[in-house]
Amino acid sequence: MAQRLQLQTDLEAILESDKVYFQPPSNYVLSYPCIIYSRTDIHSQSANNRPYKKLNQYKITVIDADPDSAIPDKIADLSRCVFDRAFTVDRLNHNIFTILY
Numbered sequence: 001m002a003q004r005l006q007l008q009t010d011l012e013a014i015l016e017s018d019k020v021y022f023q024p025p026s027n028y029v030l031s032y033p034c035i036i037y038s039r040t041d042i043h044s045q046s047a048n049n050r051p052y053k054k055l056n057q058y059k060i061t062v063i064d065a066d067p068d069s070a071i072p073d074k075i076a077d078l079s080r081c082v083f084d085r086a087f088t089v090d091r092l093n094h095n096i097f098t099i100l101y
Contacts, residue, residue: 003056004039007101011035011060014074032092033064033071043100055080060097067093 004022011020019034030036041057060081062071067088072095076083080100087094 003101004058007037007058007099010078011037011075015071030063033062033066033069035071035075036061036063040098055100058099058101059084060099062095062097063092064095065092069093071095072097 008020008022012018015033015035017033019031021028021030021034021036023038024030024036037058037060039056040059043055043057044051045053060075062069062075064071072083072086075081075095075097078099082098084096084098086096
């Protein structure tokens with residue numbers, strides 16, 4: 001959990017706002033720009049048939065009305081972060097990233 005909370009802190013620093021949501025419910029009213037993230041996998045390295053290092057994989061979605069927002073570029077600069085795809089829905093731009101954290 002400490003890793004997730006550190007990711008939360010890092011994302012809030014990038015966004016310069018507290019509009020960073022971990023797995024928000026579908027009926028939650030979002031305020032834009034915002035970041036939504038959720039855990040999607042656990043990557044573990046093993047030795048001697050035992051996991052010794054685990055990294056959580058998260059999907060990060062940046063949602064912003066500004067198509068030229070600097071936020072996705074800042075997210076892309078994070079270590080072990082990979083851009084996945086981008087799309088627009090209801091004039092809101094979504095940029096999806098995957099990160100090991």
